[in-house]
Amino acid sequence: MADNLDFDSPGIKKCIKALKDIDLELAYLAVLTCEGLKPLSRWEKPLDENGLKLLQQLGLLTKQITRTVKIGKLITETIFSRTPAYIHLYEQRFANTPINKSPQTQRFEGFLFGYPACCVDQYIKRPYTPNNLLHEDQKILFHWSCKDCHITPLLLSAYKIIHNRLNDY
Ligand SMILES: [Zn+2]
DSSP, X not given: OOOSSOTTXXXXXXXXXXXXXXXXXXXXXXXXXXXXXXXXXXXXXXXXHHHHHHHHHTTOEEEEEEEEOTTSOEEEEEEEESOXXXXXXXXXXXXXXXXXXXXXXXXXXHHHHTOOHHHHHHHHHSTTOOOSOOHHHXXXXXXXXXXXXXXXHHHHHHHHHHHHHHHTO
16 A cells, blocks of 8 residues: 555654544544545544644644534534545535434445445444454444445455554554
8 A cells, every 4th residue: 555644754753643642543533534545534522723733734634613413502523634625525514514313414424434335324224233344353444344345345454554553653
């Protein structure tokens, strides 16, 4: 796999390390997105200016999106992508809208987040249907693989390289 990030650069290393200090999963999502495995990622926990700056230093575009939840409370999501069009698509569809988990939303999110459509469809029909993945493999993915998926095993090898690499920082 040809890297997008220069993992040997001290600046990049420092940046990934700092993201890991904030949250391991945030660092993992950031690198997956930098490497193009995820067109866009969403971080649902708070992220301050420093966190946003670290993502930007990795070459990611960031945007904070306001959503509403049922009781009228506002929440802030952070999205990041290498591509302006994906940021725009997300913002256009979800900014200032209530959080919802409709099949339409799940399909669109799956498209933006780089999930195989077969897995999203299976998840909508019946979440967490047993698949043939090893627990430790399923655990490093952000989607639930459908049974006998033809795409997930291909994604998995790329995800694994990044997941292992993060342990070195
Ligand atoms: Zn699948």
